[in-house]
Amino acid sequence: MxxxxxxxxxxxxxxxxxxxxxxxxxxxxxxxxxxxxxxxxxxxxxxxxxxxxxxxxxxxxxxxxxxxxxxxxxxxxxxxxxxxxxxxxxxxxxxxxxxxxxxxxxxxxxxxxxxxxxQQKSEKTLWGAKIHQRPPMVHYDQVMSDGGLYKWLTNIDQFGFCFVSGVPATTEATEELSKRIGFIRETQYGKFWDFTSDLAKGDTAYTTLALGAHTDNTYFTDPCGLQLFHLLSHTEGSGGATLLVDGFSVAAKLKQQHPDAYDVLSRLPVPAHAAGEASSFYRPSPGCGYPVLQHDANSGDLSTVRWNNDDRSVMSPSDPAIVDQWYVRH
The missing domain is CATH 3.30.2020.30 (NE0471 N-terminal domain-like)
Structure with missing residues (x-):
């Protein structure tokens, strides 16, 4: 149809x-x-x-x-x-x-x-820090109806993220909101879970350490495409701010200003792992990983940004000369 x-x-x-x-x-x-x-x-x-x-x-x-x-x-x-x-x-x-x-x-x-x-191509909007003045947002009551769901998904497709306001501060409401998009994908952390800085899992996210800009699941062959975070309570202490970066915007600037670096990130596979749990070890297949920047096979357009420096494994390039290219600073 x-x-x-x-x-x-x-x-x-x-x-x-x-x-x-x-x-x-x-x-x-x-x-x-x-x-x-x-x-x-x-x-x-x-x-x-x-x-x-x-x-x-x-x-x-x-x-x-x-x-x-x-x-x-x-x-x-x-x-x-x-x-x-x-x-x-x-x-x-x-x-x-x-x-x-x-x-x-x-x-x-x-x-x-x-x-x-x-060809029906989605309209991507590249953004920077000014987006905080008017971020894409829909209300919870809207999302739970078909019209609001379409607006929510459209914002995600256009901007890569979207806030949902007015969500009841319960795990049940958060889970139902997630199911409005599709089934919840299970990972080594579970199907749906809440967490805090108690090191219940061997991951930096379960500590009070700040996390730099990254994408999750680089150690999966197929990383999770959409993630939903809901801050249920923050009544004591400080910190807890969420950092959002438009990877497509960064890539566009890199391609324009440093095309050689863009080329390296598009070709060099980057291995990754998750080894914080004594009983489990995760890495993608093939084990050499995937490039940071991946492109659509038909259009050649950038389709995926895959970057997590914390989970990056030992780099072992086939060409020694690429080591200098990988570590070059711009």
Whole structure:
């Protein structure tokens, strides 16, 4: 199922003819189906790709949204019996089967060529210290309704974090709030827990020592993506401030000012470990770890910042020359 935002839907119409009664032009080629959206825009789809992506109930389960068609049963040289434009989309008749592909879906999935304006990319907002003047925030009562949940998730996607005000000071309310996003992932600390500076676990977070800017779980192959912290009580003593840093903003500045350093952090795998408990030891797979900066394989955009100097293991680069690059100061 394809859901389009109003702005995105408006952009789609720009590729179609100006009159709603006009339909794209469809033509068959040896191995592909071509769709002419207008006199200047043409998309081509391989026959086998179209057959593999049929979304009818016999090929794609309408409830589970899982494939039912065995890809390996499709003949590599499959050809349509016919293909024609209809109001709802591209209708393709195969040998004993009919598929319908909505126009909006075909435009979004077009790969020959890709339409950049059709790709739904999240809008990242890079920020610095001034964000404390007006941080992204939603109220607890809003989040517990669907409209507020969408705003909460949108803020997280745009800024990387979001405060939730008015949360009852109970672990139960905190847990229910967490479940509004999804299931709670279990770690070596438990599924959901509260903690204080009592060294109940062998981790610096369970002490009164200050923690520098870091991301958690660098010793996991797949670190936790979202974390939720709730300060239930702070009636005595001082300290306890939370440091927030926009890693994407830092990376953008580093790339602009020191591209060589950015390159090193994008290539050099950094090993990590968690060994504070006598009965357990954690490290990622592979053991050499992952680069601090990881990028999307398709777009090349920065996708992950993975940094925790406290949990960093012994660096053992394959190239001795990179040691100097790793420790250089800018």
């Amino acid at each position: 394809l859901t389009l935002r109003p702005l995105f839907r408006h952009r789609l119409t720009r590729l179609l003819h100006s009159h709603s009664s006009d339909l794209p032009i469809v033509s068959l080629h040896e191995h592909k189906v071509a769709i002419g959206w207008n006199t200047q825009t043409l998309s081509k789809f391989h026959n086998i790709w179209l057959r593999d992506h049929c979304r009818c109930p016999s090929c794609f389960h309408p409830i589970t949204k899982q494939r039912l068609l065995n890809t390996f049963s499709i003949p590599p040289d499959i050809k349509p019996v016919s293909a024609r434009p209809v109001q709802d989309g591209l209708e393709v008749v195969w040998d004993g089967h009919t598929s319908l592909y909505p126009w909006s879906w075909l435009q979004t999935m077009s790969y020959d060529p890709k339409f950049p304006q059709m």
